[in-house]
Amino acid sequence: xxxxxxxxxxxxxxxxxxxxxxxxxxxxxxxxxxxxxxxxxxxxxxxxxxxxxxxxxxxxxxxxxxxxxxxxxxxxxxxxxxxxxxxxxxxxxxxxxxxxxxxxxxxxxxxxxxxxxxxxxxxxxxxxxxxxxxxxxxxxxxxxxxxxxxxxxxxxxxxxxxxxxxxxxxxxxxxxxxxxxxxxxxxxxxxxxxxxxxxxxxxxxxxxxxxxxxxxxxxxxxxxxxxxxxxxxxxxxxxxxxxxxxxxxxxxxxxxxxxxxxxxxxxxxxxxxxxxx
Ligand code: BT5
Numbered sequence: 348x349x350x351x352x353x354x355x356x357x358x359x360x361x362x363x364x365x366x367x368x369x370x371x372x373x374x375x376x377x378x379x380x381x382x383x384x385x386x387x388x389x390x391x392x393x394x395x396x397x398x399x400x401x402x403x404x405x406x407x408x409x410x411x412x413x414x415x416x417x418x419x420x421x422x423x424x425x426x427x428x429x430x431x432x433x434x435x436x437x438x439x440x441x442x443x444x445x446x447x448x449x450x451x452x453x454x455x456x457x458x459x460x461x462x463x464x465x466x467x468x469x470x471x472x473x474x475x476x477x478x479x480x481x482x483x484x485x486x487x488x489x490x491x492x493x494x495x496x497x498x499x500x501x502x503x504x505x506x507x508x509x510x511x512x513x514x515x516x517x518x519x520x521x522x523x524x525x526x527x528x529x530x531x532x533x534x535x536x537x538x539x540x541x542x543x544x545x546x547x548x549x550x551x552x553x554x555x556x557x558x559x560x561x562x563x564x565x566x567x568x569x570x571x572x573x574x575x576x577x578x579x580x581x582x583x584x585x586x587x588x589x590x591x592x593x594x595x596x597x598x599x600x601x602x603x604x605x606x607x608x609x610x611x612x613x614x615x616x617x618x619x620x621x622x623x624x
Pocket of ligand 1: 382383384385386407409410411412413414416417418419420426427428429470478479480481482483506507508509510511523526527528
């Protein structure tokens with residue numbers, strides 16, 4: 348069968364009919380294979396696509412994580428999707444989006460799989476210590492180029508979500524095997540990707556597409572409750588240094604707040620956190 352006539356891996360109309368959401372997924376675009384759903388949706392966003400537009404792929408050939416890292420997205424194994432948000436939100440809160448999305452996904456997966464999922468700063472959903480989902484939020488600001496510009500306004504955010512559903516241990520790259528898992532490895536049975544997506548889309552729509560500025564504090568509190576590293580001594584790995592401190596809180600913009608050994612409180616925007624041994 349040629350690529351042009353190949354049937355989509357799921358029936359978009361049927362899927363959309365199950366969403367029952369006012370905003371998220373009202374426009375749904377499904378691919379069998381694409382480089383990156385985030386890349387595609389950013390192009391649509393620049394041309395004015397509506398908030399709530401959802402792009403889903405069976406496989407990504409160049410799935411991306413943060414800082415240009417690779418996101419393994421094989422066919423028939425996971426949920427790889429991106430959603431477009433145009434929230435009325437002050438620019439300084441943008442960094443909190445990946446945290447609140449991870450909290451919504453963690454709660455959704457806990458309900459679906461009937462076991463406990465956790466969050467890890469800034470963008471992971473974990474089962475025990477294993478990564479099951481990663482989130483990549485890419486924001487575009489208008490009238491200014493950076494988050495810190497005084498007149499900068501948030502134009503849109505493309506939030507990409509990758510969830511491992513039916514991989515087996517051998518499906519992960521050897522170097523990632525000890526740090527990654529899938530829902531079917533956790534539950535011991537194959538999972539229906541469409542059912543998982545419908546459940547999560549419902550939750551994401553309710554959490555993100557109302558008055559986000561108003562619901563943000565409660566969503567951040569939920570994140571705090573789901574983060575086992577909060578309130579512990581941690582090591583924050585940065586490109587050129589490891590910083591040790593007490594993980595005191597997260598800021599309104601999603602920043603990690605550490606109490607350092609000299610008693611000073613400092614906020615960080617990036618790095619890898621682990622509980623100090
Ligand atoms: C992330 O980055 O965790 C964000 C992943 C976002 C993926 C979605 S899929 C839909 C949308 N379209 C895209 O192109 N991206 C988004 P980061 O925290 O940088 O983690 C990346 C690291 O996770 C890699 O360097 C690997 O170590 C590991 N990794 C890669 N693929 C994985 C997978 N499938 N499961 C678990 N870990 C993985």
